[in-house]
Amino acid sequence: MTIKQALLWADRKLRGTEDPKKSAYFLLKNVIFEDESFILAYPEFLLSKRQELKFRRWILKRQKHLPVWYIAGFIDFYGLTLKVNKNVLIPRPETEVLVEMILSDLCCLSPYPELSKNCHSGLDPESIDCEKRLYKGILKQVQNDGISYFLHSRTGSELGGAGLVLADIGTGSGAIGLSLAKKLPEAKVYAIDISAKAINLAKKNSKINNIQNVVFKKGNLLDPLKEKANIIVANLPYIPTNDLNGLAFDIIHHEPRLALDGGKDGLDIYRQFFIQVTSKIKSGGKIYLEIGENQGEKIRDLALDVFPNANVLLKKDWAGLDRYVVLEM
Ligand SMILES: C[S@@+](CC[C@H](N)C(=O)[O-])C[C@H]1O[C@@H](n2cnc3c(N)ncnc32)[C@H](O)[C@@H]1O
Missing domain, CATH: 1.10.8 (Helicase, Ruva Protein; domain 3)
Structure with missing residues (x-):
């Protein structure tokens, strides 16, 4: 043939x-x-x-209708090659935007903006108004905590992230946590999932990509996190149960329901997340969430219930839809 x-x-x-x-x-x-x-x-x-x-x-x-990435057994995500199988959601390009957002915020916090230029791909440092945001957010947190860490590795132009603690909740294949850990090799990254099979695969993905600064934990949301984090990121299930049958055939028949089903209005898991997160985030820290396109206002309310003084930002995807929430403490 x-x-x-x-x-x-x-x-x-x-x-x-x-x-x-x-x-x-x-x-x-x-x-x-x-x-x-x-x-x-x-x-x-x-x-x-x-x-x-x-x-x-x-x-x-x-x-x-088996998705091609399950057939081939891998997907490229933010410069990493990740094994995927029916136990984990196939990481989506929208989620790469979330990773990029976190790294670009950290780049802006660098005391050496000229070094930020090469810290990750695709970012035009001119376009992100580093000057205005410099010394805000996480840097304020460093001052609050009285710790000193260097967002830049002392050895090169990559972001280092020493002293930073990050947590990826609902890590699945490890897409978000591993991408952040790769770009912040001196940071400590927790990758947590309720599915033991997902955690096993994420561990394999860390080996394949030679990433050593990730601690994997199986458990419910933030329960396994025993220290406070500077940055918490989550892409948790957010699809309302009644909408699941309207998803593309490939998704609903092959991707794990545990990764999709967010309960009656899609926000059951995020509600639990917000109850837990107050005791797990450092003062001055940031929380980054991926959400459904119509959930921005509801998530903003949930966030303000537990963090009344937080700055809650809704961010749009390429299609102009509210798909991300950033909470600045
Ligand atoms: C939408 S998927 C996201 C996977 C991955 N973070 C990504 O962006 O590709 C949601 C993940 O959350 C996990 N999950 C669901 N409920 C959870 C819970 N209560 N605690 C921890 N993880 C949970 C699922 O197993 C699934 O891996």
Whole structure:
């Protein structure tokens, strides 16, 4: 079977699935370990028998709507390669924005803004108004705590994060916590999930990506966190139970319900989170949450109930929807 024949066969099999062409290219790339330009340039390339069998097997799984990342077994997230399987949510690009937001806030706090330029990808330091935000937030917290830590590693231009404690609640594959830990190698990052299978996978992902500054804990929300954190981030289940059946077939039939179902109005888990979080965040710390597009105002109310003096910011995604909440203590 040639590349051209493989794609024609896949095209027929995947009719009725979402993005059939994209799926076929993605799976083929990962069967022959070549990139898309190779596929386009060499339609007559002959797959080995083994590659052909694997491709057919994968396409038949995709025909049953199994997401391509579960089939291939991995996804790229914020520069990391993460193993994924049916026990964890497939990390979404929107969540990369949350990671970027946290790192860009920390970059702004650097006493050496000129070094911030290379601290992570895609950020134009000019565009984030570092001057105004410099010495706010976390830095205030450093003064309050009387501790001194360096957001910059003393050895290079990467952010170091020494002295910082971060916690990723509902870590799943480890996407958020591991991305932060990689960029802040001197910080201590807790990655917590109620699912033992998710924690096991997140641990594997830390090994694959050579990340050593993460403490993994299985448990309910912030229960396992035994010290206060400077930054708490959470992407917890927020979909109202009655809306689950309206999700795309691929999601509702293959991604774990434990990662999606937020109860009657979608906010059951965030309600519990807010009860617990008051005793787990350092004064002057920050909380970053990913939420559903219509939940901003309700989450703001929940936040102000427990932190009446906090600055609560709703932030938008690329589509202009309120998808993130930032609480500055
Ligand atoms: C929406 S997924 C997010 C996964 C990952 N953080 C990401 O962004 O890709 C929510 C995660 O929260 C976990 N979870 C659900 N209820 C929880 C609870 N009560 N305590 C801790 N984790 C919980 C689920 O197992 C799931 O891994």
